[in-house]
Amino acid sequence: MSRAVRIATRQSPLALWQARHVAALLASRHPGLEVSLVEMTTEGDRFLSAPLSAIGGKGLFVKEIEQSLLDGRADIAVHSLKDMTSVLPEGLMLAAVPAREDPRDAFCSPTGLTLDRLPQGARVGTSSLRRSCILRSRRPDLEIVSLRGNVQTRLAKTKELGLAGAMLAYAGLKRLGLEKEITEVLSPSVSLPAVGQGVLAIQCRTADAEVRGLLAPLEDAVTRVAVMAERALLAKLEGGCTVPMAGHATVTDGEVHLRGFVGQPDGSKVVAGEVRGPSQEAHALGERLAEELLSRGAQDILRHFGNTGFVPKS
Template sequence: MQTVAPKDMLRIGTRASVLAMAQAHEARARLMAAHGLPEEAFVIEPITTTGDRIQDRPLSEAGGKGLFTKELEEALLDGRIDIAVHSSKDMPTILPDGLELSSFLPREDPRDTFIGRAAPTIEALPHGATVGSSSLRRQALIRRMRPDLKVIVYRGNVQTRLRKLDEGVAAGTILALAGLKRTGLEHIATDVMPLDKFPPAPGQGAICIESRSDDAATRAMVEAINHRPTAVALACERAFLAALDGSCRMPIAGHAVVDGDRLSFHGMILSVDGREAHEIVREGAASDAAQIGRNAGDTLRAKVGPGFFDGWG
């Protein structure tokens, strides 16, 4: 059996959650297949992030997207790990100097799911029922669909959220279909939300790999597993988010689809209470992905005016 010296192992950093570990294992498996390497050529390093530790308040009050990436990026910069595997929707639009997103894995289904106890769908919930979610986007979309519902902050891993449902803390919650599929829990979904009515967060369903900009050998290694259609779609979605100065302090949805050399994009921004929503649809050449996303964001920002963003942190 081929042996690998510790100095030759690629160190993969990841959050320690069940889903994050599954994503790291997928990245490792793709790297093994692409380069004909054994499993022992890689070591997975679980790292607890600030976002994992904060469970008592909304992340929007604690600093936004970077809470799930800060410690991983610090480990990259000081050389403790060689790459970091992330959920793309957790990534800030501006990365620390010296780091880059060097690869995207093929995107899983980007839709959200409803897991209901009192009813199988949001539409069928009793009047005034409670729905739990930690995402401002999901909270706003729920309120847009059903203004009568009570929406509460609802954090924790999947198992914790399911336990809260069983304890009656909420009648239902929203989870990403991609995460359920990657952890073998797709069967717990009682409804899959349509993209037009419940658009996803930019980057939802896509795993990305972050590496050091000056590490050419590692970049070449991970670029071998880059899925170009996903990378192009994410370039559009992340440009849209950046144009809106997006973070998890804002209810923003965006989803791009690449078909050959063409790209279509649907974006939405909402007020926190869900009463006001503005949508935009754009199409164009896939080679113009970032420009399409940026223009869509700029157009929406100009349309709603600065007052729409007041109070979003």
């Protein structure tokens, strides 16, 4: 095959790892295919002085990359699925989701502490409202410090600022070979993952049938079912980055188990729930759980905090 394809990606070490991983998958399935990277800096990468909730949300990491597809500068885009909004731009599609990496959160402490061993009033870093809410709901005494930047930058800031530790995605640490920084991998029962956490999203133009054909072999059916349920939950809640929320689905023997929550930014109230059902009903299950959460108090949280969010200390 002599066709050449261009992959749009952010320039962070993790984003480049992800794009190169997808390039390798494509090359292994399509011998002779030429794959190149179109490296870009997004608005989310340029504005690191404030939490995402204060500057427009997680879509800031994908908008410019999606635009490169729409205007023909790239053929494929690779994202972390958790960075993507629930509604895609017209003309673009989520063409493939490879098998999911471990979706759990990890706690990284320069002094080897675990969550249960954090001293009273400990300072913990995170760039996520979801993780902040989880921490505060368990330990209201903790001081949450905003950490922005790539994975290596956040780990370095944790040490420079003398923090007790920081919460990051296990998948990113694992992909970058930074498992040695982890002092505790947190089970979903302790820290429920974000929608799409650990999943790579491969995007292309809906009308580009040839590229869709190239990407088809990279699809993992089980991962697709899980993220279908999670993203249906997100879409129904109209969730972004201004209110803490989580959604994580597992698929076993054709059954989906979806858990989710919406919380107040200070962790004082968390509305959580779960549903189970057949894989064929993944989307409906996500909507059903969203409706349950909304009826049990999530609507009030979204209405009250949806436009303001919570800004951790910097």
